[in-house]
Amino acid sequence: MLYPANTSVRDIPIQPSLIVPAGWSVGTALTPIGGGTYPQPAPGSPTRFAVTNVEQLQDSPVLTGQYFHEFVLAPEISPKHFIDVASDSQEDSDLPPALLAKIANLVREADALYHSHHYNQYHFLVVLSDVTGADITLEHGQSSEYGVPEKFFSDDGYLLIGADLLPHEYSHSWNGKYRRPVGLYQPDFATAQQGALLWVYEA
Numbered sequence: 001m002l003y004p005a006n007t008s009v010r011d012i013p014i015q016p017s018l019i020v021p022a023g024w025s026v027g028t029a030l031t032p033i034g035g036g037t038y039p040q041p042a043p044g045s046p047t048r049f050a051v052t053n054v055e056q057l058q059d060s061p062v063l064t065g066q067y068f069h070e071f072v073l074a075p076e077i078s079p080k081h082f083i084d085v086a087s088d089s090q091e092d093s094d095l096p097p098a099l100l101a102k103i104a105n106l107v108r109e110a111d112a113l114y115h116s117h118h119y120n121q122y123h124f125l126v127v128l129s130d131v132t133g134a135d136i137t138l139e140h141g142q143s144s145e146y147g148v149p150e151k152f153f154s155d156d157g158y159l160l161i162g163a164d165l166l167p168h169e170y171s172h173s174w175n176g177k178y179r180r181p182v183g184l185y186q187p188d189f190a191t192a193q194q195g196a197l198l199w200v201y202e203a
Contacts, residue, residue, distance in 0.1 A: 001054070001058060001189070003054050003188075005190075007188070008055075008187040008188065009053065009054040009055040009058070009187065009188050009189065010053050010054075010055045010187065011053065012053055012054040012055075013051055013052070013053055014051070014052060014053065014054055014057055015048070015049065015050070015051045015052075016030060016048075016049045016052065016057055017046045017047060017048040017049065018046065018047055018062065019041075019044065019045070019046045019047070020041065020047070020064045021066075022043035022044065023040075023043070023066055024040070024064050024065055024066050024068065025039040025040040025041075025064065025065065025066075025068035025070070025086075026038065026039050026040075026041065026047050026062060026063070026064050027039055027062070027063040027064070027068070027070055027082070027084025027086070027123055027125055028049075028060055028061065028062040028063065028084075028123065028125070028143070029060050029119070029120075029121055029122065029123045029140070029142035029143040030049040030050070030052065030056075030057075030060045030062070031049055031050040031052075031120065031121075032047055032048065032049055032050075033048055033049060033050050034048045039068070039070050039084070040068075056141075056142075058189065059140045059141050059142070059177075060140065060142060060143065061125060061138075061140065061143065061145050063084050063086055063123075063125040063126075063127065063145070064086065065086030065087070065093075065127075066086075067086060067087045067088065067089060067090045067092070067093045068084070068085065068086045068087075068093055069084075069085050069093045069094055069095065070082055070083070070084045070085075071083050071084075071085075071095060071100055073100070073103055073104040073106075073107045073124075074104040074105075074107040074108050074111075077107060077108065077111050078117075079117055079119060079120055079121050079122065080121045080122075081104075081107045081121070081122045081123075081124075082121070082122070082123045082124070083095070083100070083103055083123070083124040083126060084123055084124065084125050084126065085126045085128060086126070086127050086128070086129075087127070087128035087129060087150060088128065088129050088130065088131060088150050089150070092128045092150055092151070092153070092154070093128065095153060099153055103124070103166065106166060106167055106170065107122075110167075110170060110171070114174050116174075118141070118173075118174070118178040119141060119142040119173065120142065121142065122142055122143060122170075122173070123142070123143040123144075124143070124144055124146070124166060124170070125143055125144065125145040125146065126145075126146045126148065127145075127146065127147045127148070128148060128149070128150050128151075128152055128153065129147070129149075129150055130149055130150045132147060135147065135148070137165055137168070137169050138169065139169040139170075139172030139173060139176065139177060140173070140177065141173055141177040141178065142173070144166070144169035144170055144172070144173070145169075146165055146166070146169070148162065148165070172201075175201070176201055180198075181195070181196075181197035181198050181199075182197060183195065183196060183197060184197070184198060
């Protein structure tokens with residue numbers, strides 16, 4: 001990523017857009033604009049997003065794929081929460097209602113626990129694949145990303161081991177992203193973080 005030096009990335013505006021292969025869909029916490037069809041854009045058409053800043057762009061990954069579903073979670077809670085799923089096969093990305101109900105309860109429990117929302121919307125971005133690489137998870141302010149095995153949601157063995165993945169990264173949106181000690185936040189990506197006041201991050 002290239003951006004002007006000696007300037008806070010929070011103060012550099014940018015309007016992102018992207019073009020994905022025909023038939024692919026897009027999931028991200030960035031805000032789509034322009035009246036296009038989202039999450040699946042028309043073939044060859046760009047998906048445009050509202051103006052943001054370089055800091056937020058860097059912290060807003062995009063999930064895209066052919067076998068893709070986006071589901072609304074706990075619709076009574078504001079702001080909106082979604083789980084976006086891309087997989088190696090169509091049936092794996094179509095999550096069953098019983099599973100979606102459990103993930104929606106995660107959103108409700110977090111709402112009861114934290115009782116605040118610092119994001120405009122939140123997306124769980126999940127790749128179900130034995131090809132792209134599993135056991136990769138990462139937290140962001142308005143989303144979290146997960147690379148897990150293709151049968152992660154349909155195999156009780158995987159769920160027994162990895163049931164904490166979604167709540168773990170989701171909680172980091174508050175602990176470590178929204179709230180962090182002085183020195184851990186730096187105005188650009190070239191300045192090293194200072195973690196002297198960081199007591200607990202991974203537990």
